[in-house]
Amino acid sequence: MKDVAVVGFAQAPNVRRTHGTTNGVEMLVPVFREVFDRTGLSKQDIGFWCSGSSDYLAGRAFSFVAAVDAIGAFPPIHESHVEMDAAWALYEAWLKIRTGEVDTALVYGFGKSSAGTLRRVLALQLDPYVTAPLWPDSIGIAGLQARLGLEAGLWSEKDMAEVAARSRADAAGNPYAQVREPVEVAELLDAPVVADPLRAHDIAPVTDGAAVVVLASAERARDLVERPAVITGIEHRVDSPALGSRDLTRSPSTEAAARAAGAGEVTVAELHAPFTHQELILREALGLGAGVRINPSGGPLTGNPMFSAGLARIGEAATRILDGTAERVLAHATSGPALQQNLVAVLERD
Amino acid sequence: MAKQLTAVLGTGQTHHRAKRTDVSMPGLIREAVDRALEDAQVDWPDIDAVVLGKAPDMFEGVMMPELFLADALGATGKPLLRVHTAGSVGGSTALVAATLIQAGVHRRVLTVAYEKQSESNAMWALSILPPFQMPVGAGAGGYFAPHVRSYIRRSGAPTHVGAIVAAKDRRNGALNPYAHLRQPDITVESVQASQMLWDPIRYDETCPSSDGACAMVLGDEAAGDAVPGGAAWLHATAMRTEPTTFAGRDQVNPQAGRDAAAALWRDAGITDPMSEVDVAEIYVPFSWFEPMWLENLGFAPEGEGWKVTESGETALGGRLPVNPSGGVLSSNPIGASGMLRFSEAAKQVMGRAGDYQVDGARTALGHAYGGGSQFFAMWLVGADKP
Numbered sequence: 001m002k003d004v005a006v007v008g009f010a011q012a013p014n015v016r017r018t019h020g021t022t023n024g025v026e027m028l029v030p031v032f033r034e035v036f037d038r039t040g041l042s043k044q045d046i047g048f049w050c051s052g053s054s055d056y057l058a059g060r061a062f063s064f065v066a067a068v069d070a071i072g073a074f075p076p077i078h079e080s081h082v083e084m085d086a087a088w089a090l091y092e093a094w095l096k097i098r099t100g101e102v103d104t105a106l107v108y109g110f111g112k113s114s115a116g117t118l119r120r121v122l123a124l125q126l127d128p129y130v131t132a133p134l135w136p137d138s139i140g141i142a143g144l145q146a147r148l149g150l151e152a153g154l155w156s157e158k159d160m161a162e163v164a165a166r167s168r169a170d171a172a173g174n175p176y177a178q179v180r181e182p183v184e185v186a187e188l189l190d191a192p193v194v195a196d197p198l199r200a201h202d203i204a205p206v207t208d209g210a211a212v213v214v215l216a217s218a219e220r221a222r223d224l225v226e227r228p229a230v231i232t233g234i235e236h237r238v239d240s241p242a243l244g245s246r247d248l249t250r251s252p253s254t255e256a257a258a259r260a261a262g263a264g265e266v267t268v269a270e271l272h273a274p275f276t277h278q279e280l281i282l283r284e285a286l287g288l289g290a291g292v293r294i295n296p297s298g299g300p301l302t303g304n305p306m307f308s309a310g311l312a313r314i315g316e317a318a319t320r321i322l323d324g325t326a327e328r329v330l331a332h333a334t335s336g337p338a339l340q341q342n343l344v345a346v347l348e349r350d
Numbered sequence: 351m352a353k354q355l356t357a358v359l360g361t362g363q364t365h366h367r368a369k370r371t372d373v374s375m376p377g378l379i380r381e382a383v384d385r386a387l388e389d390a391q392v393d394w395p396d397i398d399a400v401v402l403g404k405a406p407d408m409f410e411g412v413m414m415p416e417l418f419l420a421d422a423l424g425a426t427g428k429p430l431l432r433v434h435t436a437g438s439v440g441g442s443t444a445l446v447a448a449t450l451i452q453a454g455v456h457r458r459v460l461t462v463a464y465e466k467q468s469e470s471n472a473m474w475a476l477s478i479l480p481p482f483q484m485p486v487g488a489g490a491g492g493y494f495a496p497h498v499r500s501y502i503r504r505s506g507a508p509t510h511v512g513a514i515v516a517a518k519d520r521r522n523g524a525l526n527p528y529a530h531l532r533q534p535d536i537t538v539e540s541v542q543a544s545q546m547l548w549d550p551i552r553y554d555e556t557c558p559s560s561d562g563a564c565a566m567v568l569g570d571e572a573a574g575d576a577v578p579g580g581a582a583w584l585h586a587t588a589m590r591t592e593p594t595t596f597a598g599r600d601q602v603n604p605q606a607g608r609d610a611a612a613a614l615w616r617d618a619g620i621t622d623p624m625s626e627v628d629v630a631e632i633y634v635p636f637s638w639f640e641p642m643w644l645e646n647l648g649f650a651p652e653g654e655g656w657k658v659t660e661s662g663e664t665a666l667g668g669r670l671p672v673n674p675s676g677g678v679l680s681s682n683p684i685g686a687s688g689m690l691r692f693s694e695a696a697k698q699v700m701g702r703a704g705d706y707q708v709d710g711a712r713t714a715l716g717h718a719y720g721g722g723s724q725f726f727a728m729w730l731v732g733a734d735k736p
Contacts, residue, residue, distance in 0.1 A: 001454045049591075055434075056413035061406035061475045062436055065721050068593045076606035079591035079725075080442055083407065083414055083434040092431070092446055098453035099353045124413040128469075129374060132412075238430040241418045256427065336417040341430065 001098045003218035005228035006322070006347060008041075009315030010034040011211040014178040014303030017114040018208040022058035023066035024110030027210035032070060035106070035212045039224050043072060046214075047102025049079040050093045052086030052109040053307045056124060059115055067110060078102070085109060086211065087272075087310030087333030087343050093215055094234055103217040109308030110210035118206050118306070125337060127241060138337060139203060143195040145248040145338045146277040150197055154249055157197060160276035161188040164201035164301055171298025178205050178303035201301075204274035209305025211312040218350065229318035229329075229347040233261030236343035241336070248338050254285035257344040266346065268293045268320050269330040270313040274300050278339055282332060286344070296320070310334065314345055321349050355735060356451040357574025357581035358696040359458070359567045360390025366530040366562035366681035369468035375415065376422030379464055379563050382686075383423070386460070386565035389702070391578075397567070398456035400425040403433040403443025403463040404685030405720075408475035410466050423462060437633070437720025438589075439463065440564065440688025441727030444716075445587050447568050448729070452584075457570050463689040464563035472559065472684070491556055491636065493722065495548035498638040501602045502550065505641075507656035509550060512637035513541035516555040516679060518665050519634065523676025525705040530560045530681040541637075555637035555679075562683030564690045571735075582696035582731040585713070586617035594722040601723055607646040610726040614715075615648065618730045623715075624649050624658075627730070629671045629698045629708040630715040631691040635678045640664060643717065644672075647728075666706060674698070674706040688718025692729055699733040 012027040020026030036042055049071065053064045064081045071077060082089045086109025093105035122138035136144075149155050165185045171177035188201045195203075221228035237253035237260075240246055258264075269292050273279035279294065279301075288294065295301075297316040300309050310333025320326035328348045335341040362385025364370070370378055387393065400423045402416045412418065416425075416432040423430065433443040440463040447461035473489065502509065517538045524534035536554065544554040574581035590610035592599070599605075611623075620626045632647070634640045641655030649670060650658050658664060664672035673679070675694040678687050695716035697703045703711075712733045719726050 054413065055406050055408060061408050062721065064434070065436060065594060065724075068591060068724075071593075073593055073596040073599070074605065076590045076592040076604075076609050078589055079435075080433065080446065080589060081435050083416075083432050088431060092449070095446075095449040095453040095455065098455070099449060101353065101452075121413065124411070125417050127418040128410070128412045128415075131418075236429050237427060238417075238420045238425055240426045241420050253427070336414070340417055340420075 002100055003230055004094050004097045004215055005218050005221035005230045006213055006318035007216045007221050007224045007228050008035045008039040008214035009319055011176050011312055011315065012209050013176050014207045014209045014305055016178065016206060018112060022060065022112045022115050023063055024053065024210050025067060025070045027110055028067060028070035028108060031210055031212045035214050039214055041104065041214065046104050046106045047078065048093055048096045048105040049077050050089040050105065050107050052082045052084050052089040053111060054083060056121055057111050057113060057306055085307050085310035085333050085335050087314055090213055090311055090314060091234055091236060091343065094231060097215060097217050103220045105215045106212065107215065107311060108210065108212045109311045111306035111308060112208045113206045113306045114208050139195045139198065141337050142275045143198045146197050149249045149277055152249055155277055155280045157189060158185065159280060160202050161185045163276040163279050164188055167295060167299050167301040170296055171302035174298045177298045178207050202276040204300045204304035207303050207305045209308055211308035211315055213311055213315045225322060227322055227324055228350050229321035230350050232346050232348050234345040235260040238341040241340060243338060249281065251281050251285040251339050251342060254282055254342040254344065257342055258286050261344045261346050263330055263344055263346055266292060266328050266330040268296060268317060268326045270295055270297060270317040272300055272310045272313045272333045274304050276301065281339065286330065318347050321347055353452040354454050355571040356448050356584045357569055358731065359392065359569045359573055359577055359581055360386050361566045361693040361697055362386030362389055363528050363564045363690060364562045365528050366560040366683055368559060370466065370561035371468060375410065375466050376419055378466055378561065379419060379422055379462055382563035382565040383460065383462055386567050390567035392458060392567055394424050396458050397424060397460045399429040399450055399459050401431045401433065401443055401447040401459060401461045403439040404465055405437065405439055406475055409470055409472050411470040435720060435725050437684060438688050438718040438725040438727040439720065440686050440690065441692055441716065441718030442589055444566060444689055444692045445589060445727055445729065448584055448587060451568055451570050458573055459568050460565065461568060462563065462565045463686040465683040465685040466561045467559050468561050491548040491551055494636055495551050497601050498550060498636065501638060501642050504602065505653040505656055507641065510538060510542060511641060511656045511659055512550065512555050513538045514659055515634065515637035515640040516541045519673050519677045519679040522666060522674050522706055523680025526676045529676045530558050551636050557635040557678045557682040560681050560683040562681060562686050564686040564693055566693050580700060580733055582699045583735050585730045585732050585736040586614045587729045588614040589727045592724050594724055602642060603646050603652060604723050606724060607719065607726045610728055611647045614728050614730055624670060626713060627670065627715055628711040628713050629674060631675060631694040632672055632717045633678055633688060633691055633719050634673060635682065637679065640672055671708050674703065674708055688727060691718055692716035696731050699731050
C-alpha cells in the first residue's frame, strides 16, 4: 500500500465570530487559494476531496452541501463528507490514497460555532433517551471530569493553569490564534470558577474557523515540497458513551490508538484538548514525557474551531516537518463528550 | 500494491414502517446488524471497524448520533466512522467501508445506515431557511417535479411511463417481506387515478417516509472465499459530486452522475451496460427517475430511457430488472435507502433475494444519489471475482 504524506496546510484566522454564512464558503475560498499557491496544485490536480462539518453547529440540514460551492462548478469532483471533525475526513482521504485509486487529496473542515450556544448544542450529542433530557452541557461534563481527577490526586488546579499559561505564551507567536495575551499562572488561579472546578482559562474559546490539509502519495509528495510529512501511523478509537461506566480520568481510546499508530519518540505533539485537564489526560495516555514540546501553535485553548481544530492539529504538526524544525511528530484529534473519540497520527520526515 | 479484493459477506435490514415506535434507535440498528452478522456468519470479535451513515442529524434530533450509538454498534474500543453525503449517504457509507478493506487496513468491517424519521420531523428539519439561498418550500417532490417535467418535454415520453414504474416497483415490493409498502394489486390505471401532488408526480409515484436500517459485513479476499454459496465481489465503485446550482447545470441528466457511471463501467471493464449487467437497484424516489437514471447511467441513449421502461424490460423477467426489491418507492428510510440499493444488488449476485431473485444474476448495480441530484455513489458487484 502507498505511503501518504501531508504536503500543505492552511487555516482561516481563529475568531470569536465571523460574519459569513454557516456553510463556510467565505472562510474556505481564501484557504483553498493559499494551499493551492503553496503546493502549486490546482482544483483539477486533486484526486479526492473530503470534508468534515456538522449540521447541528450550523443549525440546518445539509450544511456541507453549500460548502461545495467553495470548490467551484465544473468538472464534477470525487468527494465525500464525514459528520465529524475533519481529522477523520483526513483518515478517509488517507485510505483513498493508500488504495492507489488517487494520488492527491484535499481535506477541509469548517464550523461557525458562533451561530448557536456551543455548550448547549453539544449537549445534543448525548443519549437522547436518558442523558440529553437532563441537559448536562459540554462544559458541565468536562467539569465533572476535572473534579474526578482533582479528587483522585491526578492533577491540581495549578497544573491546569500551567497548561493554559503555556498555551497562551505559545499563541503569542501564532498570527491565527484567537487568544494571544500571555498571562501568569497566579493571575489565572485568582479568577472565579465558571463550572467548578473549571475557570475561564481551562475552557477552549468559542471559535469560528476552517482548515485545509493537502495529502499526496509519498512519491508525488517529493515533487511538490522539499520535506513532505509522511504519515507513518494513523489510528482512531471510540469509548463508550455511557459516562457513568467510563473512568473519565483516563482515555483508553487514545491509549489504544497510540499503540496501534506506533506513537512514541516524538519531539513535538499537537493535542486537541479543549480543556486544560484533558491535555493532562492525553499526555498520560500518549506517554509524552517532559521533553516533548506540546502545542507549539498554542493549541485549542487559544482557538478551537469546531470540526477543523482536529485537522488543524495534524496540519500544525506536519508544518514542523515541512519547515524542517522537527523529524518526528504526533497529532491528536478528539470528538464527543469528555474525550469519547480520539485519533492519533504520527508523521515523519521522508 | 494494488487494491485488495473486497466482498460482501452478508446483509441485513429491518422491517421498514412509517413509525417503528416499538424500538429505540439502538434497537432499530441492532435489528439490521444482528441479521447482517447472522447472514455473514460472523460474530462481534470478527469485526475490526464500524462505519455508520445517515442523512441529516435533525431528522432524529441527535447531534452525531454515532457517538451515543457506539455501544449498540459494537464499536466501543474500535474505529468508528460517520459518513453524511445527503441522500446518497447509504451508498457512500458502504464505499467508505469498502475502502477500509481495499486499503488493506482491516479484514472485516461492519457498515450500517439508518433513519428513524418518527423521532423528529423531517419536514421541519428541511424547512430551516438559510440566508442567501433559494427556498424550496415544497419538500423533495416540489424540488424534483420541474426536473421531471423538463425530462418529459425533452424526451417526448408519454405521460403514463411514470405510472408503469410505480406499479412495477410496488408489485415488486409485495414480494419483499421487509418492504414498507406492499401493494400486489396496484395497476398503472390505479396509479394514474391517485391524487396529483406535484404535477406530474402523483401520490402513488412518490416514495414513503420510513423508519428503517440496513447493515452489511464487508470482508477481504480470504473472508469472501469462505462465504458458503459465494460472496458478492466488488468489481468497481464510483462517487462524484457537483454543486447544487450554477449556470448551465443540467439537473435532468447531471454531469456528476454521467461521470460516475463512466468511471464505474471503465473500472469494471464494461462496454455495454445493458447487455453486461443482469440487475440494477437504482435510487428512484419518484417514479420518473427510473427512465432518467437509465439514461444518466448509460443503460439507454439520452431521451430513450422511457422506451426501456415502457417496453417492460425493467420488470422482473425483463432484460434489465430494475429494483426487484421494490426500491425506494416501496421503502424509504432516507439514510439507509442508498445502502439498501447496494445490499439488494449484493443479495442478487449471492442468490439470496428470495421471491424477487433474478434468475442467473451474476452482475448487479447498486446506485444512490442525493442533494439536488448532485451527489452520486455506485458500485458494481459480481458473483465472480473481478
